[in-house]
Amino acid sequence: MSLAKITSYRGRAVPVSGDDIDTDRIIPARFMKCVTFDGLGKYLFNDVRFDAKGAKTAHPLNDPRYAGATILVSGRNFGCGSSREHAPQAIWHAGFRAVIAEGYAEIFFGNSTQLGIPCVSVSREDRKAIEAAIQDDPTIEVAIDLAAKTVRFGSRTVPFEMRESARSALMSGRWDPLADLMAGQAQVDAVASALPYMVAR
Amino acid sequence: MAKTLYEKVWDAHAVATLPNGQTQLLIGTHLIHEVTSPQAFGMLRQLGLKVHRPDRTFATVDHIVPTNETKEPYSDPLAQEMIEALRKNCKDFGITFFDTFTGKQGVVHIVGPEQGITQPGMTIACGDSHTATHGAFGAIAFGIGTSQVRDILATQTMAMGKLKIRRIVVNGTLGKGVYPKDVILHIIRKLGVNGGTGYVYEYAGKVFDDMSMEGRMTVCNMSIEGGARCGYVNPDETTFAYLKGRPYSPKGAEWDKAVTRWKSFASDADAKYDDVVEFDAADIAPTVTWGINPGQGVSIDEKIPSPSDVPEDQRAGVVEALEFMKFKAGTPVKGIPINVAFIGSCTNGRLGDLREAAKFVKGRHVAPKVRAIVVPGSQIVALQAMKEGLDKIFTEAGFEWRGAGCSMCLAMNPDKLVGDEICASSSNRNFKGRQGSPTGRTLLMSPVMVAAAAVEGRVTDSRAM
Numbered sequence: 001m002s003l004a005k006i007t008s009y010r011g012r013a014v015p016v017s018g019d020d021i022d023t024d025r026i027i028p029a030r031f032m033k034c035v036t037f038d039g040l041g042k043y044l045f046n047d048v049r050f051d052a053k054g055a056k057t058a059h060p061l062n063d064p065r066y067a068g069a070t071i072l073v074s075g076r077n078f079g080c081g082s083s084r085e086h087a088p089q090a091i092w093h094a095g096f097r098a099v100i101a102e103g104y105a106e107i108f109f110g111n112s113t114q115l116g117i118p119c120v121s122v123s124r125e126d127r128k129a130i131e132a133a134i135q136d137d138p139t140i141e142v143a144i145d146l147a148a149k150t151v152r153f154g155s156r157t158v159p160f161e162m163r164e165s166a167r168s169a170l171m172s173g174r175w176d177p178l179a180d181l182m183a184g185q186a187q188v189d190a191v192a193s194a195l196p197y198m199v200a201r
Numbered sequence: 202m203a204k205t206l207y208e209k210v211w212d213a214h215a216v217a218t219l220p221n222g223q224t225q226l227l228i229g230t231h232l233i234h235e236v237t238s239p240q241a242f243g244m245l246r247q248l249g250l251k252v253h254r255p256d257r258t259f260a261t262v263d264h265i266v267p268t269n270e271t272k273e274p275y276s277d278p279l280a281q282e283m284i285e286a287l288r289k290n291c292k293d294f295g296i297t298f299f300d301t302f303t304g305k306q307g308v309v310h311i312v313g314p315e316q317g318i319t320q321p322g323m324t325i326a327c328g329d330s331h332t333a334t335h336g337a338f339g340a341i342a343f344g345i346g347t348s349q350v351r352d353i354l355a356t357q358t359m360a361m362g363k364l365k366i367r368r369i370v371v372n373g374t375l376g377k378g379v380y381p382k383d384v385i386l387h388i389i390r391k392l393g394v395n396g397g398t399g400y401v402y403e404y405a406g407k408v409f410d411d412m413s414m415e416g417r418m419t420v421c422n423m424s425i426e427g428g429a430r431c432g433y434v435n436p437d438e439t440t441f442a443y444l445k446g447r448p449y450s451p452k453g454a455e456w457d458k459a460v461t462r463w464k465s466f467a468s469d470a471d472a473k474y475d476d477v478v479e480f481d482a483a484d485i486a487p488t489v490t491w492g493i494n495p496g497q498g499v500s501i502d503e504k505i506p507s508p509s510d511v512p513e514d515q516r517a518g519v520v521e522a523l524e525f526m527k528f529k530a531g532t533p534v535k536g537i538p539i540n541v542a543f544i545g546s547c548t549n550g551r552l553g554d555l556r557e558a559a560k561f562v563k564g565r566h567v568a569p570k571v572r573a574i575v576v577p578g579s580q581i582v583a584l585q586a587m588k589e590g591l592d593k594i595f596t597e598a599g600f601e602w603r604g605a606g607c608s609m610c611l612a613m614n615p616d617k618l619v620g621d622e623i624c625a626s627s628s629n630r631n632f633k634g635r636q637g638s639p640t641g642r643t644l645l646m647s648p649v650m651v652a653a654a655a656v657e658g659r660v661t662d663s664r665a666m
Binding site: 018019020022024025028029030032033034035036037047048052076077080081082083084085086088103104105106107110111114115124163164165166168169172174176177178180181182184185187188191192194195196197198200 | 213214215216217219220221222223225227229236237239240243248253254256257264265277279280282283286320322323328329330332343344345346347348349351352355356357358359360361362394395398399425426428430458459462494514517518521611612613620630632633634635637639640
């Protein structure tokens, strides 16, 4: 299994403002009645994008100015709540390849990293500056540089933070750890055999 | 060197350091359900892999099961497809499945403990964020995504980084009518919904020493609502008494050995923590959420805050919540009218929860126009409750008595709010749309407070009744 080395990402961005945007909002539970992840993209943020009659709301994902955006920009604690991988899968299947936010819930961050979606954290001030810039001109390029740990938007460049293990995994093409986990199988069984509850009955 | 339980369990299950610096962690017990596992089995088949330890993998069905129909095929064909997929996956890969016809089916976080599968010193993972529930036993238990479900199925391990540890001490004794649910809602309210990000919570102090296993499960269950991926209570005699005699608990001479081993996992008295926070039980009252995240709660005697009552960086959140909930700042939470009452979920769907709520509703009746349902957390909980006559107490009081499942906690089955109904709910999340209607509104509270709200038709202080 050879994975892409994700060292940078460039694209247009869309602001999905607010703090504590939970995974129920990213993908409402009723759309999880499925046995594959295919097709989840069209339900991304469904219940805030459409009203009770199915008409489009003023949500930024409905704004034609942001059509073609591939980077989500949001606030603090993005992806909190349910552990559903359906959330980053919906983000991926809707065409997004990176997230810039002030911070992430633990499980969402891990799920996204394992799908090769870089989730970078910027300060509140910088997040607001990025939002203002893309609201002002949705066509500007937003560039995430994982090596330099920076986000460039227009003429400005700001630093980002990311857990080192995730950054290393993305940059080295080891963001899906299955191959590495399988390589250590003999050691796994040795550790298990030292735990009474894991000794096969 | 002195260690916490988290460090001891981690060290006992650490297999190797991965190239990215994370640890390959052995997962002793893997719990699966119908919503987050089918794609993982799909990937396994695609890669031609087997389940490495089917004997350490346990399945049940909970999220999609209807609670008012038992006959298959279910009226929802998607639900039927999901239960059948799980049946096939468990059969093909040799996994024990607590299916609907076994009498043991239920919400995964209720089934594990009641079967004695959940034990101290284990690592436990499940594709469900409320897996921290199992931490009540002194296990390190956490929610994972579907790709990690695949990793664990294939290797019995996953990649993980070590978390920091915060000890949360609650001193004193809880007042009458104050429940474990109030304790955790209070903690989340004070520490914030992301206060625990990057941390494990160790719950300690007299309140937890005195608390039942069911109460400890309620508290650990909602760790994730405070941002902490896992939370635990050190194992003690209460833990061992709960586990004794359960189907999967060690038997005979093995029992004594296991108890000795379990005790050794408890945090050492001089263990070091990254952070310590203390609360006083006297400050905790019945707590009710008014907003759109579990940290937006107040005690029953308080008012809904206005944006100016909170720190600057929380104001936008309060504005958004007030708008969604259609509440006015400054309104007392006591008296908010409700349309629906829900007692159940992995947070509060256990026998003790039903007993307390039944004690309250006995001789009373649900207010006109309030739709009230009780959903036992498992078939075993349901059966025991019926033996005790709790179902009759509830139905005579005007509640519907349902079958076991997750039900209206996340409304993946037919139990849903309609329009902007307000639900007094014993579940764990009040997110926008969580209970099945995009505009539905959820007020989280203890099961007894839900019962009181159902009877009065409005949010009420159960202690005053």
